[in-house]
Amino acid sequence: MLVVLLDTETRWPLEATADSSVTSLALLADSPYSDYRFSSKSTMTTIDRKKLHALHERESKRFVADHPHSAALYQRAQSSLLGGVPMNWMKKWAGAFPIFVKSARGAHFTDVDNRDYVDLCLGDTGAMTGHSPDVVAEAVARRVREGITLMLPTEDSLWVGEELKRRFGLPYWQFTLAATDANRFAIRIAREITQRPKILVFHYCYHGTVDESFASLHDGVVGPRRGNIGPPVNPAETTRVVEFNDLNALEAALKHNDVACVLAEPAMTNVGIILPEEGYWRAARELARRYGTLLIADETHTICAGPGGCTHEWKLDPDFVVFGKPIGSGIPGATYGCSEEVAQRISARIQLEDCDVGGIGGTLAGNALSLAAMRATLEHVLTPAAFEKMIPLAKRFTDGVAQHIRAANLPWNVQQLGARAEYTFAAKPPRNGGESAAAADFELERFLHLYALNRGVLLTPFHNMALMCPATTPADIDQHTKIFASAVSELV
Numbered sequence: 058m059l060v061v062l063l064d065t066e067t068r069w070p071l072e073a074t075a076d077s078s079v080t081s082l083a084l085l086a087d088s089p090y091s092d093y094r095f096s097s098k099s100t101m102t103t104i105d106r107k108k109l110h111a112l113h114e115r116e117s118k119r120f121v122a123d124h125p126h127s128a129a130l131y132q133r134a135q136s137s138l139l140g141g142v143p144m145n146w147m148k149k150w151a152g153a154f155p156i157f158v159k160s161a162r163g164a165h166f167t168d169v170d171n172r173d174y175v176d177l178c179l180g181d182t183g184a185m186t187g188h189s190p191d192v193v194a195e196a197v198a199r200r201v202r203e204g205i206t207l208m209l210p211t212e213d214s215l216w217v218g219e220e221l222k223r224r225f226g227l228p229y230w231q232f233t234l235a236a237t238d239a240n241r242f243a244i245r246i247a248r249e250i251t252q253r254p255k256i257l258v259f260h261y262c263y264h265g266t267v268d269e270s271f272a273s274l275h276d277g278v279v280g281p282r283r284g285n286i287g288p289p290v291n292p293a294e295t296t297r298v299v300e301f302n303d304l305n306a307l308e309a310a311l312k313h314n315d316v317a318c319v320l321a322e323p324a325m326t327n328v329g330i331i332l333p334e335e336g337y338w339r340a341a342r343e344l345a346r347r348y349g350t351l352l353i354a355d356e357t358h359t360i361c362a363g364p365g366g367c368t369h370e371w372k373l374d375p376d377f378v379v380f381g382k383p384i385g386s387g388i389p390g391a392t393y394g395c396s397e398e399v400a401q402r403i404s405a406r407i408q409l410e411d412c413d414v415g416g417i418g419g420t421l422a423g424n425a426l427s428l429a430a431m432r433a434t435l436e437h438v439l440t441p442a443a444f445e446k447m448i449p450l451a452k453r454f455t456d457g458v459a460q461h462i463r464a465a466n467l468p469w470n471v472q473q474l475g476a477r478a479e480y481t482f483a484a485k486p487p488r489n490g491g492e493s494a495a496a497a498d499f500e501l502e503r504f505l506h507l508y509a510l511n512r513g514v515l516l517t518p519f520h521n522m523a524l525m526c527p528a529t530t531p532a533d534i535d536q537h538t539k540i541f542a543s544a545v546s547e548l549v
């Protein structure tokens with residue numbers, strides 16, 4: 058096995074060795090998932106890949122044996138659903154097939170094999186409210202009987218707009234069915250009022266299926282992100298990409314004076330949790346102003362920081378805020394809000410006669426059902442009191458995981474952002490998407506996910522994130538901590 062140690066600061070190789078006992082980060086030449094991983098210079102615990110493969114095989118067999126009904130449904134689905142799943146990424150769960158759900162409530166769900174799970178994925182934030190909170194179920198049931206979609210406003214939309222204004226500090230709001238659309242429409246408005254063609258995103262960001270955002274850096278050059286299916290044009294034409302937490306790179310990109318907007322999560326959450334460095338957003342905000350670029354804060358995940366997201370917690374001052382997923386407890390709906398100045402500039406450019414064909418739309422957007430769900434969610438579920446409960450639980454998760462990482466001397470770390478926590482296979486928290494992606498270990502991640510799943514805990518797929526909802530309990534978290542400790546002790 059070839060082992061290359063990398064300096065954590067510079068990322069230059071320190072030494073190469075054939076001795077696997079000193080591996081902590083490595084180019085694993087004999088692994089199909091070869092990748093660079095970072096560690097401190099001190100010797101840390103090695104993951105023995107042979108052992109990992111053997112454990113994974115054992116867990117895979119257990120998974121198949123435990124889920125005969127899911128297996129049968131997956132088999133049946135092959136003849137009607139493309140790839141046997143209703144959405145292509147559902148194939149990517151750890152295990153030979155996805156588990157099929159029977160019912161979900163609060164922080165738990167039951168599968169078709171009658172197994173109960175602690176849900177730390179929570180629909181990748183769509184169910185951060187907990188599954189089917191009573192108050193939302195009742196509001197939705199009422200609305201379903203009173204008209205679902207009309208192309209006319211209901212009073213709920215005003216209540217929600219007023220509440221969003223109070224939480225995020227932006228005066229004007231619009232509604233869509235998905236956060237993706239909210240991002241797309243905010244980008245359109247930014248392009249229209251700045252009359253600039255490009256947007257800027259951070260390397261390894263994720264903002265939904267927004268074409269312009271599937272761009273990444275390849276040796277410093279922008280191109281389609283790996284896996285980008287049928288890009289309409291090379292995203293280098295539409296997008297500038299820089300690393301997060303790098304103000305020089307941001308300024309160099311904005312200096313071209315062709316960037317309409319920066320589309321950003323206040324903290325990156327889709328490639329591990331990457332927090333902004335002290336003063337980053339204040340300086341980035343100033344740069345955006347100086348170069349006439351608007352700032353879109355995509356709070357779809359970072360709403361976990363508090364009732365007004367990072368925008369409120371960190372006193373950000375964006376031109377737009379986007380918020381989707383849990384805003385209606387999982388009933389499809391999302392929103393984008395804008396500043397007074399943006400509102401005036403765009404209003405001046407929209408003609409009444411053409412306002413339905415401007416590329417900002419969606420027949421079902423702003424429908425009565427979504428708005429009823431949003432009102433009930435904001436009024437009764439994602440309240441300040443709920444965050445007071447969820448955030449300490451995320452700390453409990455973080456502390457538990459950190460303790461076992463330390464005890465096993467593993468070159469991993471765990472980060473928390475409000476009600477969300479995530480561990481990465483890097484000794485220090487990555488500063489940007491490039492560092493975080495370089496620390497990814499698909500094989501190890503799948504093993505840990507499968508190990509947890511087999512013992513009744515669902516983690517967010519595709520990375521190691523755990524999210525709290527108002528119904529999550531300390532016992533749920535402790536169950537995960539115990540499982541994590543057991544997985545680690547079997548591994549090392």
Ligand SMILES: Cc1ncc(COP(=O)(O)O)c(C=O)c1O
Pocket residue numbers: 181235236237238240263264265266322327355356357358381382
């Ligand atoms: C930060 C962020 N914004 C937007 C989206 C898109 O949300 P949706 O898929 O509901 O449109 C996602 C999805 O994961 C996201 O993580």
